[in-house]
Amino acid sequence: MTDYTDLMDFVRETEALAQVAGRLGWDQETMMPDGATEQRAEEHGAMASVLHARRIDARIAGWLDKAVAEDAIGAAQVRHIRRSFERTAKVPAQLAAAIARETSRAHRIWAQARAEEDVAAFLPALDKVLALKREEAQAIAGDADPYDAMLDDYEPGATAAQLSVMFGAMRPRLVGLRDAIRGQGPAPLLQGSFPEAGQMALTRELALAFGYDLHNGRIDKAVHPFSSGSGLDVRITTRTNPTDPFNCFYSTIHEVGHACYEQNIDRAYLLTPLGSGVSMGVHESQSRIYENQLGRSRAFTGWLFGRMKDTFGDIGIATEDDFFACVNRVADGYIRTEADEVQYNLHVLLRFDLEQAMVSGDLATRDLEAAWNDRFQRDFGFAVDRPSNGVLQDVHWSEGLFGYFPTYSLGNVYAGCLHAALRAAVPDLDDDLARGDTLRATDWLRENVQQHGGLYQPREVITRAAGVAPSEGPLLDYLEQKFGAIYGV
Known part of the structure; x- marks a missing residue:
C-alpha cells in the first residue's frame, strides 16, 4: 500500500x-x-x-x-x-x-x-x-480526431460522431415543436419593478431551497454566471436585470445545481480525482434538472408566484397558471443562456458545428461571424442584430473551451433520463414542490448521482441512476408533453 x-x-x-x-x-x-x-x-x-x-x-x-x-x-x-x-x-x-x-x-x-x-x-x-x-x-x-481529444477533456468517452447522431435525432422534433408553438398566442409577461435588492434576497432564498450550503459557499455577481470550486469551498455567481428577474432566479438555480453536485460528493473523496463531478455532461444534468424539470415545473412555479408577489408586489400576472406559462414562455431570442427549453439545444447545435469546423480548419476565424449569422438565420428564422447577441455572446472560445458546448445538450439529455426515473421513484413529488420543498428530489439526486463524484464513468452514472442507457427520448417526450399542454399543441 x-x-x-x-x-x-x-x-x-x-x-x-x-x-x-x-x-x-x-x-x-x-x-x-x-x-x-x-x-x-x-x-x-x-x-x-x-x-x-x-x-x-x-x-x-x-x-x-x-x-x-x-x-x-x-x-x-x-x-x-x-x-x-x-x-x-x-x-x-x-x-x-x-x-x-x-x-x-x-x-x-x-x-x-x-x-x-x-x-x-x-x-x-x-x-x-x-x-x-x-x-x-x-x-x-x-x-485520432483532435476535436474528439478536446471533447474527451469534458466528457470522457464521448465522440463527435456519437453526439452528431444524437443531436441529429433531436433536431427535427425540437424544430417541429418550436414551429407548432410559434403558431399560438404569446404567453403572459411580467410587469412591474424588480429592484436588485429584492432579486438578491429572493435568489438567496431559492439557493437555500434547493439545498445550497452557504456555510461552504457564497453568492456573488458576475457578467456570466458560473459555479467554482469543490468540496468545502463551492462558490456561485448570478446576475440581475431590473426588468427580468427570471434571469437572476433561474441562473441561480442552475448554478446551485452545479454547486450542490460538488458539495454533495462523498467527503472521503475530498481533494482526490473522485472529489469532483465526473464530466461536464453529468454536471450539466444536475444544473438543468434543478433549473428546468424542478424549478420551472407547474408545482414549483406556483410557490414562486407567491414569493414574487410577496417580494415585489403586483407583477402583472393574475394566476398561477399564467405565471407557469410566463416562466416557460417560448420566444424568439439571440442568447443561449436565456433561451427557453424548446430552443436551447438549437443554440448549442449551432456552436457544436461551428467549433468543429474551426478546429478542423474548414472555417477561418475571419469568416466566423458571417458563418454564425448565416446559420442563425437558417435555424431561427431571423437575423442577428449585433455581435454581442451573436458570435461574441459566449465566453467559452476566449477561454479555449473547444469541445465544451456539446456537453450542454448532453446534460439536457441526461437530465431527461434522470427526471423520468425521479418521477417514478417519487410519484407525489409535486406535493412537495408546491410548498417550495425540493428535499426529496435533491436527496434522490444526491443519493443516485452526486455522492459518487468520479467513481463511475459518465454514462455509467446516468445508467445506474436512471435504470436505462442515456438517450434523447425522455427529454423530447418531456418537452413535448410540457409545452404541448402550455400552448395547446
Missing part, C-alpha cells in the same frame, strides 16, 4: 493547488480590478506550469506501476490518475503555460470587444487561442 499511499498524498497536494488556481479564475470574474489583466495572465501561466510539472512528475509513473488498490474506490482513483498523467504527459510544459497565459488575456479582450461590439478586436486573440488548443489536441490525439 505504500506506493498507493504515496501516490494519493502527492495527488491531494496537486488537487489542492488546482483549487487555488481555480480561485484565481473566480476572483478574475468577480473582484479583480481591470488593470490587473496582464499580471493575472502571468499568475495563471505560473500556476499552470506548476500544475503541469506535478501532473507529469516522473514519480507518478513508478507509483502507478506498483500501486495496488484494495477496492473499487482505489481502482477508480488510479484510473483517473493514470488517464490524467497520460494525457498531460503528451502536452509540453511550455504549451500548457502558453495556453493559460493566452486564454487569460483573451478573456479580457473578449469582454472589451463584446462591450464595444467589435468582433475584429477579438479575432487576433481567438486565432492565438485556437492555434494553441489545436496544438494541444493534436499532441493528445496523435492520429
Whole structure:
C-alpha cells in the first residue's frame, strides 16, 4: 500500500493547488480590478506550469506501476490518475503555460470587444487561442480526431460522431415543436419593478431551497454566471436585470445545481480525482434538472408566484397558471443562456458545428461571424442584430473551451433520463414542490448521482441512476408533453 499511499498524498497536494488556481479564475470574474489583466495572465501561466510539472512528475509513473488498490474506490482513483498523467504527459510544459497565459488575456479582450461590439478586436486573440488548443489536441490525439481529444477533456468517452447522431435525432422534433408553438398566442409577461435588492434576497432564498450550503459557499455577481470550486469551498455567481428577474432566479438555480453536485460528493473523496463531478455532461444534468424539470415545473412555479408577489408586489400576472406559462414562455431570442427549453439545444447545435469546423480548419476565424449569422438565420428564422447577441455572446472560445458546448445538450439529455426515473421513484413529488420543498428530489439526486463524484464513468452514472442507457427520448417526450399542454399543441 505504500506506493498507493504515496501516490494519493502527492495527488491531494496537486488537487489542492488546482483549487487555488481555480480561485484565481473566480476572483478574475468577480473582484479583480481591470488593470490587473496582464499580471493575472502571468499568475495563471505560473500556476499552470506548476500544475503541469506535478501532473507529469516522473514519480507518478513508478507509483502507478506498483500501486495496488484494495477496492473499487482505489481502482477508480488510479484510473483517473493514470488517464490524467497520460494525457498531460503528451502536452509540453511550455504549451500548457502558453495556453493559460493566452486564454487569460483573451478573456479580457473578449469582454472589451463584446462591450464595444467589435468582433475584429477579438479575432487576433481567438486565432492565438485556437492555434494553441489545436496544438494541444493534436499532441493528445496523435492520429485520432483532435476535436474528439478536446471533447474527451469534458466528457470522457464521448465522440463527435456519437453526439452528431444524437443531436441529429433531436433536431427535427425540437424544430417541429418550436414551429407548432410559434403558431399560438404569446404567453403572459411580467410587469412591474424588480429592484436588485429584492432579486438578491429572493435568489438567496431559492439557493437555500434547493439545498445550497452557504456555510461552504457564497453568492456573488458576475457578467456570466458560473459555479467554482469543490468540496468545502463551492462558490456561485448570478446576475440581475431590473426588468427580468427570471434571469437572476433561474441562473441561480442552475448554478446551485452545479454547486450542490460538488458539495454533495462523498467527503472521503475530498481533494482526490473522485472529489469532483465526473464530466461536464453529468454536471450539466444536475444544473438543468434543478433549473428546468424542478424549478420551472407547474408545482414549483406556483410557490414562486407567491414569493414574487410577496417580494415585489403586483407583477402583472393574475394566476398561477399564467405565471407557469410566463416562466416557460417560448420566444424568439439571440442568447443561449436565456433561451427557453424548446430552443436551447438549437443554440448549442449551432456552436457544436461551428467549433468543429474551426478546429478542423474548414472555417477561418475571419469568416466566423458571417458563418454564425448565416446559420442563425437558417435555424431561427431571423437575423442577428449585433455581435454581442451573436458570435461574441459566449465566453467559452476566449477561454479555449473547444469541445465544451456539446456537453450542454448532453446534460439536457441526461437530465431527461434522470427526471423520468425521479418521477417514478417519487410519484407525489409535486406535493412537495408546491410548498417550495425540493428535499426529496435533491436527496434522490444526491443519493443516485452526486455522492459518487468520479467513481463511475459518465454514462455509467446516468445508467445506474436512471435504470436505462442515456438517450434523447425522455427529454423530447418531456418537452413535448410540457409545452404541448402550455400552448395547446
